[in-house]
Amino acid sequence: MTFAALRALQAIIAAGIDDIERVFASESASGARSADGSPSTDFPALDVPGDPDSRAEALMSHPEVLSAVARIVSAADHLAATVRAPFLTLCNAGMGYHLTGCLRFLEAAHIPELLSNAGPDGMLAGDIARRVGVDASTTGHILRLLATHHLLREVRPDCFALNRISALLDSGKTFEALSQRKEWKYDGRGQKAAFFAVNSDELFKAGAYLTDMLLPHAVTDDAALPPAAFNLSQRTATPYWAWLEAPGNEARLARFGCAMGGSQGWEEVALQALGDHPFPELPDGAVVVDVGGGIGATTVRLAERFARLKFIVQDRAPVCRLGEEALRARNPEMLSSGRSVRAPAVFLVRTVCHDWPDDFARRILLQLRRAAGPMTRLVIGEHILPYAVAGARDGATEHAPALADIAGARDVQLLRGARWPLLANLGTASANVYWMDLTMKTIFNGKERTLPEHVALAASAGWRVVRVSGIEGSLFGHIVALPGPLPADVAAQSGAELRARL
Ligand SMILES: C[S@@+](CC[C@H](N)C(=O)[O-])C[C@H]1O[C@@H](n2cnc3c(N)ncnc32)[C@H](O)[C@@H]1O
Numbered sequence: 291m292t293f294a295a296l297r298a299l300q301a302i303i304a305a306g307i308d309d310i311e312r313v314f315a316s317e318s319a320s321g322a323r324s325a326d327g328s329p330s331t332d333f334p335a336l337d338v339p340g341d342p343d344s345r346a347e348a349l350m351s352h353p354e355v356l357s358a359v360a361r362i363v364s365a366a367d368h369l370a371a372t373v374r375a376p377f378l379t380l381c382n383a384g385m386g387y388h389l390t391g392c393l394r395f396l397e398a399a400h401i402p403e404l405l406s407n408a409g410p411d412g413m414l415a416g417d418i419a420r421r422v423g424v425d426a427s428t429t430g431h432i433l434r435l436l437a438t439h440h441l442l443r444e445v446r447p448d449c450f451a452l453n454r455i456s457a458l459l460d461s462g463k464t465f466e467a468l469s470q471r472k473e474w475k476y477d478g479r480g481q482k483a484a485f486f487a488v489n490s491d492e493l494f495k496a497g498a499y500l501t502d503m504l505l506p507h508a509v510t511d512d513a514a515l516p517p518a519a520f521n522l523s524q525r526t527a528t529p530y531w532a533w534l535e536a537p538g539n540e541a542r543l544a545r546f547g548c549a550m551g552g553s554q555g556w557e558e559v560a561l562q563a564l565g566d567h568p569f570p571e572l573p574d575g576a577v578v579v580d581v582g583g584g585i586g587a588t589t590v591r592l593a594e595r596f597a598r599l600k601f602i603v604q605d606r607a608p609v610c611r612l613g614e615e616a617l618r619a620r621n622p623e624m625l626s627s628g629r630s631v632r633a634p635a636v637f638l639v640r641t642v643c644h645d646w647p648d649d650f651a652r653r654i655l656l657q658l659r660r661a662a663g664p665m666t667r668l669v670i671g672e673h674i675l676p677y678a679v680a681g682a683r684d685g686a687t688e689h690a691p692a693l694a695d696i697a698g699a700r701d702v703q704l705l706r707g708a709r710w711p712l713l714a715n716l717g718t719a720s721a722n723v724y725w726m727d728l729t730m731k732t733i734f735n736g737k738e739r740t741l742p743e744h745v746a747l748a749a750s751a752g753w754r755v756v757r758v759s760g761i762e763g764s765l766f767g768h769i770v771a772l773p774g775p776l777p778a779d780v781a782a783q784s785g786a787e788l789r790a791r792l
Pocket residue numbers: 531550551581582583584585587588604605606609639640641642645
């Protein structure tokens with residue numbers, strides 16, 4: 291029955307496309323021509339701004355086309371909801387507000403006007419960032435979430451252009467003029483873009499939070515930005531982890547531990563892959579330290595599989611207490627108390643770096659680098675964000691350069707099955723990691739990272755990435771690094787000096 295329903299949905303999509311093509315073909319046969327005189331048989335392309343005066347755009351309002359489009363969208367959505375893991379559909383519903391936030395940022399920073407000027411070759415995130423006054427990485431990540439949802443085009447890694455959808459946000463004014471007087475943006479014309487701006491800012495506050503954080507000059511509600519807040523999302527000056535452990539937040543702390551266990555729901559397969567390397571090669575009794583290991587959910591899974599290794603979970607004291615309680619109830623034989631160690635076989639750092647901006651994540655990895663022995667491996671378990679570039683027809687999709695020495699690098703950046711015209715990151719099928727990226731940004735000023743960003747972060751802390759492993763169907767990856775040269779600014783410092791600095 292379910293397969294019959296899937297096939298029925300597929301047939302509705304195919305029939306809808308046939309219906310649209312018939313309308314377009316009969317218009318061409320009747321001699322209708324687009325404004326530039328060419329036959330109007332092609333459906334408007336998604337990846338370039340549409341010509342509002344073209345015959346093809348006019349045909350989009352043809353009653354038969356409208357009816358077919360409604361059936362195609364309905365069936366495509368229905369199909370996706372049917373085949374997709376329910377957990378991921380819930381993630382979309384729960385974190386979809388980031389799409390509104392990114393759209394609002396795009397509009398408030400006048401990026402459509404910049405991109406309109408740049409044309410089809412697009413503009414590098416770094417150049418956009420310089421113009422709007424926000425850092426390049428944050429700008430690139432926001433634009434990539436939009437590109438993943440087909441609201442922009444990532445022309446090549448970190449380079450973005452308008453498409454048929456985002457072109458609607460172009461006010462037609464210049465970026466320079468708007469930077470002088472933003473209140474002119476929608477002067478005297480009924481524009482669709484103004485409709486989105488009002489909805490995402492004045493009507494739906496969730497849309498404005500990124501703008502409040504990143505473009506204070508565009509904030510319309512002064513009360514939105516408490517001046518001395520460390521943590522904007524909770525309106526508190528207490529850092530997140532200490533706030534989570536504060537009296538009154540007991541239920542939140544317990545829920546957080548469970549949430550970390552639950553997060554394995556989207557990388558269950560990747561968790562199995564974690565065991566592949568380097569654990570089977572380690573000698574009996576080798577020590578694995580799970581740094582920031584939470585209540586030990588990952589360690590317990592690894593310890594069940596590699597009982598001959600010794601595992602230590604290191605975390606903040608209240609979290610360790612919760613972990614001990616959970617373990618005492620379920621696996622008491624695994625419990626024994628331990629102290630911090632130097633030169634273990636493995637430092638495992640899973641979903642920790644994404645909580646921190648680069649400077650702070652670097653400090654964590656530097657501490658581990660200082661405590662490492664020559665054979666210590668660092669295993670970073672994190673999502674690896676692929677670019678949202680289009681899959682090429684020949685399959686040779688452009689991906690990040692200069693990672694040739696890292697085993698497995700190409701495989702984790704180009705998702706298998708990502709063939710033309712799908713995006714190399716499989717578009718909204720991968721939405722979850724881009725939601726998490728923006729969640730990390732807004733809660734912690736952290737981020738999920740692309741592979742080049744992971745490699746650069748590790749190198750900045752004296753770790754040389756040698757291998758990356760992902761698994762088909764998951765964007766979670768394991769990055770294995772060995773001690774490399776210490777960066778010049780810390781190489782000269784003693785351990786005590788470094789600790790004092792950190
Ligand atoms: C996102 S959770 C990841 C937990 C675990 N690694 C996992 O993947 O399930 C980040 C962890 O870092 C811990 N953490 C934060 N600050 C810490 C610190 N100063 N020392 C040790 N752990 C810390 C938090 O308590 C939390 O358990």
